[in-house]
Amino acid sequence: MKNWWKETVFYELYMPSFNDSNGDGKGDFKGIIEKLDYLKNLGITGIWLTPFYQSPKIDNGYDISDYYSVDSDYGTMEDFEEFLDQAHKRGIKVIADLVLNHTSDQHKWFQEAKKSKDNSYRNYYIWKKNPNNWESFFSGSAWEWDEGTNEYYYHKFAVGQVDLNWSNPKVREEANKILEFWMDKGIDGFRLDVINFMTCEGITEDNPMDEKGEQDHKFDINQPGILDAIGGINKCVKSYGDKFLVGEIGSENLDVLKRYRDDGLLDVVFNFNLGSKKNFDAKEFYDEIEKMEKDLNGYPTIFFGSHDMPRHMSRFGESKRDIERAKAVATFILTTKGVPFLYYGDEIGMTNLVANTLNEINDIQGRTNYKIERQKGGSHREALKIANEKTRDKSRSPMQWNSKENSGFTTGIPWIKINENYKILNVEDERNRIDSLFNHYKKMIRLRKIEETLSYGEYKNLKYIDGLISFERVYEGERVYIYINFTQTSNIVLPDGVYEVLAGEAKNILIKNEILILKKGRK
Numbered sequence: 449m450k451n452w453w454k455e456t457v458f459y460e461l462y463m464p465s466f467n468d469s470n471g472d473g474k475g476d477f478k479g480i481i482e483k484l485d486y487l488k489n490l491g492i493t494g495i496w497l498t499p500f501y502q503s504p505k506i507d508n509g510y511d512i513s514d515y516y517s518v519d520s521d522y523g524t525m526e527d528f529e530e531f532l533d534q535a536h537k538r539g540i541k542v543i544a545d546l547v548l549n550h551t552s553d554q555h556k557w558f559q560e561a562k563k564s565k566d567n568s569y570r571n572y573y574i575w576k577k578n579p580n581n582w583e584s585f586f587s588g589s590a591w592e593w594d595e596g597t598n599e600y601y602y603h604k605f606a607v608g609q610v611d612l613n614w615s616n617p618k619v620r621e622e623a624n625k626i627l628e629f630w631m632d633k634g635i636d637g638f639r640l641d642v643i644n645f646m647t648c649e650g651i652t653e654d655n656p657m658d659e660k661g662e663q664d665h666k667f668d669i670n671q672p673g674i675l676d677a678i679g680g681i682n683k684c685v686k687s688y689g690d691k692f693l694v695g696e697i698g699s700e701n702l703d704v705l706k707r708y709r710d711d712g713l714l715d716v717v718f719n720f721n722l723g724s725k726k727n728f729d730a731k732e733f734y735d736e737i738e739k740m741e742k743d744l745n746g747y748p749t750i751f752f753g754s755h756d757m758p759r760h761m762s763r764f765g766e767s768k769r770d771i772e773r774a775k776a777v778a779t780f781i782l783t784t785k786g787v788p789f790l791y792y793g794d795e796i797g798m799t800n801l802v803a804n805t806l807n808e809i810n811d812i813q814g815r816t817n818y819k820i821e822r823q824k825g826g827s828h829r830e831a832l833k834i835a836n837e838k839t840r841d842k843s844r845s846p847m848q849w850n851s852k853e854n855s856g857f858t859t860g861i862p863w864i865k866i867n868e869n870y871k872i873l874n875v876e877d878e879r880n881r882i883d884s885l886f887n888h889y890k891k892m893i894r895l896r897k898i899e900e901t902l903s904y905g906e907y908k909n910l911k912y913i914d915g916l917i918s919f920e921r922v923y924e925g926e927r928v929y930i931y932i933n934f935t936q937t938s939n940i941v942l943p944d945g946v947y948e949v950l951a952g953e954a955k956n957i958l959i960k961n962e963i964l965i966l967k968k969g970r971k
């Protein structure tokens with residue numbers, strides 16, 4: 449079946465770091481509008497906006513205090529509407545990141561809930577006299593004592609991110625209202641944050657510990673009732689027509705991911721097994737796409753970057769800033785089967801940010817890990833090292849637009865350090881250099897758009913031989929051959945008959961990181 453999202457190349461745009469229009473050092477909607485032509489020129493047809501709702505931002509917006517308003521750092525509701533309109537005029541769809549697992553502790557529901565045990569909002573959250581052993585994913589207990597009402601409340605993430613009680617039908621109604629509000633504004637779909645984490649059955653048994661002594665989240669995630677809750681979200685969203693739902697499912701297990709990928713649930717789910725690969729290993733990439741083809745029903749997603757993981761340019765070999773390898777990775781993302789998600793800045797090969805001082809670390813994960821290390825008696829230096837390892841700031845530094853002051857991102861003081869390499873690594877230079885990574889992305893995205901087979905085609909002859917990944921994509925009588933060579937040299941057998949060369953050079957030997965894309969039946 450045809451759906452717009454199967455033909456879309458998405459771009460995750462991290463709100464505070466894309467482009468600042470008013471000099472306050474933070475990205476905003478007006479700033480994004482200024483850059484929509486840039487995205488259109490790159491070929492992007494879908495934007496994933498990270499949270500832009502009102503928020504105290506202890507976790508950069510993943511702690512919403514009002515689902516119905518735009519955070520003033522990012523502009524006004526009118527700015528949002530103008531942005532959406534301008535994006536749509538350029539043929540770009542927009543999906544909103546929505547956090548329904550928890551709210552900020554500053555949300556009026558929670559402010560009410562903690563007033564008294566019989567407050568009508570009390571049951572929007574989860575309370576307990578005696579906590580169990582469930583741990584927060586951000587470290588420590590998932591339970592926080594509330595002085596006022598003498599009970600603990602439940603938070604799977606930070607203390608300021610309070611879990612909603614999805615066994616309460618009122619919470620489900622509120623969620624539908626929120627979804628409808630943004631769809632009425634014209635939003636084309638949602639990225640649902642940690643959606644398999646929602647607490648639907650209340651608090652049950654203690655979690656067991658695994659062999660490493662770490663908590664096995666057996667009872668606090670993937671709870672009974674979760675599919676029903678997501679089914680409700682799906683029903684509401686799909687009543688608006690062809691809207692799109694992508695879920696962040698925290699699990700390494702494809703059998704778990706598979707449960708959530710269903711026409712009545714989520715259109716696609718993120719698979720972090722591929723997305724967060726630590727090292728560059730073509731065999732591992734291949735194994736993942738093969739597994740997804742065999743074990744994941746429907747369309748997969750293909751991505752190698754997000755605001756939660758280090759930049760892939762750094763993971764896959766920063767020392768040489770291996771552009772040819774990055775180009776091969778881009779080809780992989782844009783030719784394999786699935787919905788591609790690019791992360792802002794990856795199109796120019798942006799690298800990890802390194803903080804020199806504690807002040808330069810914003811992310812709650814980085815700061816918490818610093819504190820833990822200090823409590824354990826670690827020196828400032830050691831703690832800073834750990835904080836740098838754990839912080840997700842690495843991939844959140846401002847977009848590097850040009851080599852001028854503050855990389856052209858802001859005229860003010862940037863909210864987070866700008867990567868020092870912006871003078872030699874920026875959009876302006878990349879656009880001007882014919883053989884740049886940026887121009888390679890542009891070429892591949894264009895190819896994907898022209899050749900429908902790359903969006904809809906099934907795999908044939910998916911193979912890995914000595915560092916060479918090769919496959920065919922077949923759709924409605926058309927056949928495209930793709931060879932991505934990640935090794936020194938590889939011999940390939942060119943297909944018989946007549947074909948057109950879509951990218952690369954048709955020869956029997958490919959050298960390291962070379963690619964070749966052919967189409968059957970035309971010269």
Ligand code: NOJ
Nearest residue numbers: 507510547605641642756
């Ligand atoms: C997943 C988001 O991607 C991450 O950035 C956030 O910290 C957690 N969910 C909590 O909302």
